[in-house]
Amino acid sequence: MDKPKVVLGVSGGIAAYKACELLRRFTESGHDVRVVPTASALHFVGAATWSALSGNPVSTEVWDRVEEVPHVRIGQHADLVVVAPATADMLAKAAHGLADDLLTNTLLTARCPVVFAPAMHTEMWEHPATQENVATLRRRGAVVVEPAVGRLTGVDTGKGRLPDPAEIFEVCRRVLARGVREPDLAGRHVVVSAGGTREPLDPVRFLGNRSSGKQGYALARTAAARGARVTLVAANTTGLPDPAGVDVVPVGTAVQLREAVLKAAADADAVVMAAAVADFRPAVYAAGKIKKKDGQDPEPIVLVRNPDILAEISADRARSGQVIVGFAAETDDVLANGRTKLARKGCDLLVVNEVGERKTFGSEENEAVVLGADGSETPVPHGPKEALADTVWDLVAARLG
Numbered sequence: 548m549d550k551p552k553v554v555l556g557v558s559g560g561i562a563a564y565k566a567c568e569l570l571r572r573f574t575e576s577g578h579d580v581r582v583v584p585t586a587s588a589l590h591f592v593g594a595a596t597w598s599a600l601s602g603n604p605v606s607t608e609v610w611d612r613v614e615e616v617p618h619v620r621i622g623q624h625a626d627l628v629v630v631a632p633a634t635a636d637m638l639a640k641a642a643h644g645l646a647d648d649l650l651t652n653t654l655l656t657a658r659c660p661v662v663f664a665p666a667m668h669t670e671m672w673e674h675p676a677t678q679e680n681v682a683t684l685r686r687r688g689a690v691v692v693e694p695a696v697g698r699l700t701g702v703d704t705g706k707g708r709l710p711d712p713a714e715i716f717e718v719c720r721r722v723l724a725r726g727v728r729e730p731d732l733a734g735r736h737v738v739v740s741a742g743g744t745r746e747p748l749d750p751v752r753f754l755g756n757r758s759s760g761k762q763g764y765a766l767a768r769t770a771a772a773r774g775a776r777v778t779l780v781a782a783n784t785t786g787l788p789d790p791a792g793v794d795v796v797p798v799g800t801a802v803q804l805r806e807a808v809l810k811a812a813a814d815a816d817a818v819v820m821a822a823a824v825a826d827f828r829p830a831v832y833a834a835g836k837i838k839k840k841d842g843q844d845p846e847p848i849v850l851v852r853n854p855d856i857l858a859e860i861s862a863d864r865a866r867s868g869q870v871i872v873g874f875a876a877e878t879d880d881v882l883a884n885g886r887t888k889l890a891r892k893g894c895d896l897l898v899v900n901e902v903g904e905r906k907t908f909g910s911e912e913n914e915a916v917v918l919g920a921d922g923s924e925t926p927v928p929h930g931p932k933e934a935l936a937d938t939v940w941d942l943v944a945a946r947l948g
Contacts, residue, residue, distance in 0.1 A: 550579040551723055554621055554657070556630035556650045557597075558637040559587020561700050562666040562709035566631050567592065569712040570600050576720075581621060583607070583650045585637070607649055621649070622656030627723050630654075632666035632709050633691075635677050641689075642680035660722045660730075661689045664715050664791070669705030688729045690774050692718060692792035714768075714791035721772035721933065730774025731944045737775045738811045739767045740822035742782035744801045748848065749833035757902075758823035760784035762874075762913060762932045766819055767793045769936040773944075778811040780804055782822050801825050801853040812860055817870040817943050820857050821898075828853050861893035870895050870946045872939060876902040882916060889918050896920070896942055898935070917942060 553573050557566045563584075573580045582597040586607050594605040622628065630637060630650070637650075641663070646652045654661065663684060671677060672694060681691050692715065697708040709715075722730075741763020745753040764787055767779040771792040780796045781787075782804055789795045796811065798804045801824050812818050827850035837845070857873045864871070871894040877884045878901065885899030900915035914929040917938060925942065927935045 550577055551626045552624055553578045553580045553719075553723075554625045554628040554653055555580055555582045555601075556628060556633075556637075556653065557582060557584040557588040557592070558630060558632060558634040558650070559585050559590060560632045560634045560666050560709075561591060562632040563588045563591035565709055565712050567596065567600060569629075569631055569715055570597070572712065572716040573719075574601060576716075579603075581625075583621065583653055585648055585650055587634075619652070619656050622653040623658070625653075625657055625659050626726075627660055627662070627719060628654065628657045629662040629664065629715070629719050631662075631664035631712075631715055633663040634665075635667045635671045635674070635680075638663065638665060638677060638680045638684065638691075642683040658728070660726075660728050662715075662719055662722055663689060663691045664709060665691065665694050665707075666709035667694070667707050668699055668703060669707045672707045685733055685774065688733065688774075690718070690722060690730055690733075690772065692771065693776070693794065695789065695791075710791035711788055714788060717768055718772045718791050721769055725773070725937075730772075732770055732940065733774030735775045735816040735947065736778070736814055737770050737943075738778045738780065738808060738815045738818045739763050739770065740780045740782070740804060740808055740820050740824075741767070742784040743823040744782045744804055744825045744853075745799055746801065746825050746828035746853075747832055748829050749835065749837050751836050754825060754827070754829065755783070756823045756825065758782075760787055760822075761911065762935065763819075763821035764790055765932040765936040766821055766939060769933055769940055773940060778815070780807045780811065780822070782824075801828065801856070805854050805856045805859075808856055808860065809865075812865045812869070815865065815869065816947055817872065818860055819872040819939065819943075820860075820894075821874050823874075823876060824856060825853055827851065855892075857892045857894060861895075868947070870943050872896040872898065872943065875899045878902060882918075885916070885918055889920060894920070895946060896939070898939060 580601045597605045695708040695710045696706045742760035743756040743758030745755040747753045768790040770777045777793040796807045830849040830851045861871045873894040889897040897918045913932045917925040
């Protein structure tokens with residue numbers, strides 16, 4: 548089979564050096580990559596580097612190898628075009644259809660999915676002109692990944708940092724796998740919860756669960772690749788890298804998760820509650836460590852109920868047409884318990900799976916049945932968690948119309 552053809556556009560920002568890592572991931576995973584840098588990008592990383600890493604010639608001008616008509620052919624033959632980093636200048640040129648070099652010509656001739664990974668100073672990203680350009684590109688079907696928050700050039704810190712190349716690669720991989728030019732979640736805001744809440748008992752102990760957060764992160768990555776603006780409410784998911792283009796809100800307890808979800812859901816088109824939320828919490832928090840006393844049994848731990856977030860947001864939806872998805876982790880009578888829970892919670896979809904010490908939690912795979920309030924039943928066979936995520940978003944997109 549022919550290798551998927553990827554055009555990696557690199558524009559002139561300090562983050563250009565990070566594109567070398569993105570290029571390596573593409574080539575090592577079997578993609579045929581043609582790097583098309585701007586003239587400014589070559590001030591940061593030379594043409595020899597791009598050529599050596601990609602195994603393909605590198606050019607910035609439409610006048611190089613004119614007999615091959617590169618300004619047309621490169622875009623025509625591509626399966627994916629990704630621009631990383633995409634500067635404010637590049638976003639403006641792409642939005643306005645300018646074509647003054649090989650990369651901008653390639654963007655005009657491409658009929659494949661296009662991904663932009665912006666990187667710039669916070670003030671440039673937040674400027675109304677840049678935001679208008681981003682909105683225009685998204686409206687036309689491009690996936691524009693939200694920049695990360697962190698250290699920028701010099702001592703500046705803020706939103707505008709290029710996301711981790713590994714996470715940009717994951718977005719591109721999902722876009723390529725779907726092979727769809729028009730992202731079906733473009734213009735939508737979705738909220739995903741992930742991980743497991745922890746309810747403190749004393750300063751060193753807590754009640755928790757085995758949830759790793761991997762399914763919620765797969766849902767967030769997949770939604771971003773399908774063009775959505777994603778808010779990820781992450782409960783105790785230390786060690787998982789932030790998905791590219793996703794706003795991550797860290798929380799600890801069920802009460803904190805409720806507050807974050809309700810705030811983010813105010814303007815959301817869909818909310819997917821993939822987090823394992825504790826049903827109970829200790830009634831009393833001990834200010835000091837609970838000591839073991841010789842010859843005495845410990846005092847019983849009295850529990851109180853946590854708020855039922857899924858039932859609450861299902862009953863009191865923040866906006867008309869909002870789609871609510873819940874998750875049910877069951878150990879027995881999986882489907883029967885799932886149907887009962889779906890009716891009790893009042894959500895539109897419920898993802899039901901069997902869990903246990905060696906099932907689902909912490910795994911890279913999942914198996915589930917998605918139950919619909921309309922009586923539908925969609926089985927998802929054992930496979931990668933991103934496959935289940937795609938099925939969930941397929942069902943959500945259909946309900947969003």
